[in-house]
Amino acid sequence: xxxxxxxxxxxxxxxxxxxxxxxxxxRTGLPRSTxxxxxxxxxxxxxxxxxxxxxxxxxxxxLEIASLAPRGHGLRxxxxxxxxxxxxxxGQHVLLxxxxxxxxxxxxxxxxxxxxxxxxxxGGRMPLAQTGVGLVLLAHxxxxxxxxxxxxxxPGGGGDVVRTAEELRRVLAEVRRGGYATGRQLSxxxxxxxAPVRDADGVVAAVSVVVPSSGFAATPYVAxxxxxxxxxSRELSDARGLxxxxxxxxxEERRPRP
Numbered sequence: 001x002x003x004x005x006x007x008x009x010x011x012x013x014x015x016x017x018x019x020x021x022x023x024x025x026x027r028t029g030l031p032r033s034t035x036x037x038x039x040x041x042x043x044x045x046x047x048x049x050x051x052x053x054x055x056x057x058x059x060x061x062x063l064e065i066a067s068l069a070p071r072g073h074g075l076r077x078x079x080x081x082x083x084x085x086x087x088x089x090x091g092q093h094v095l096l097x098x099x100x101x102x103x104x105x106x107x108x109x110x111x112x113x114x115x116x117x118x119x120x121x122x123g124g125r126m127p128l129a130q131t132g133v134g135l136v137l138l139a140h141x142x143x144x145x146x147x148x149x150x151x152x153x154x155p156g157g158g159g160d161v162v163r164t165a166e167e168l169r170r171v172l173a174e175v176r177r178g179g180y181a182t183g184r185q186l187s188x189x190x191x192x193x194x195a196p197v198r199d200a201d202g203v204v205a206a207v208s209v210v211v212p213s214s215g216f217a218a219t220p221y222v223a224x225x226x227x228x229x230x231x232x233s234r235e236l237s238d239a240r241g242l243x244x245x246x247x248x249x250x251x252e253e254r255r256p257r258p
Contacts, residue, residue: 004030008038009047012058014121020055075205076108079197079232083110086209086228090221093210095194097126097133099141102149104134107205119190119210129153129168132183132194133206139175140196140203146172180226181208182218191216195229199236207232 011027025035042048046061087110096108104126128134153165180195194208
């Protein structure tokens with residue numbers, strides 16, 4: 001029952017935010033009667049909402065529950081002051097992501113109006129080997145994850161910087177040594193600098209700035225991105241040391257800009 005309920009919720013995505021019962025049945029492979037029964041139960045629980053025309057949307061109850069996730073909204077609460085500082089300093093896209101299996105999950109994105117189109121939405125999944133935050137998270141992932149991703153890596157899978165599995169392994173080693181990742185993509189043309197966020201157990205997230213690749217030079221961005229990542233790392237460590245969830249023990253004093 002739980003698996004089928006999650007399958008029904010997973011039928012929704014960025015391109016399918018409103019679904020009629022027939023589409024819920026088709027996208028999940030569940031019989032229409034089963035999909036209807038589950039949809040009614042989930043609506044009663046607030047996980048789904050039924051519109052006047054009979055179609056379904058994700059309910060606010062899921063947002064309420066998701067806000068308790070320490071690797072999601074908890075991390076975001078700690079990181080947001082520093083992400084805002086990084087945003088004001090750079091005037092570009094600023095991303096915060098965590099690893100979920102063999103993908104990165106975007107927890108937060110701040111975007112300037114003139115920063116160009118954004119490739120990923122908050123809550124969306126991103127490839128580890130093709131994004132700056134992904135390279136950082138993959139570099140610090142368990143070796144079996146790195147090898148699994150490298151084993152599936154095809155020619156050109158990492159844009160104009162990483163083209164083969166062997167190059168990917170080399171780049172990941174450089175990320176671990178240098179403490180940051182850079183990346184470029186030809187289409188659409190963008191470049192990025194990313195750095196790891198750590199707690200006492202290791203790397204838990206990555207912060208990045210994404211900028212137009214025309215005339216891009218990584219050096220001016222490396223220092224501010226790494227400073228923001230270190231500031232979030234200190235905040236996470238302080239919260240853990242005080243025995244509370246992320247963000248619970250932050251003081252009111254203003255933090256310096258990275």
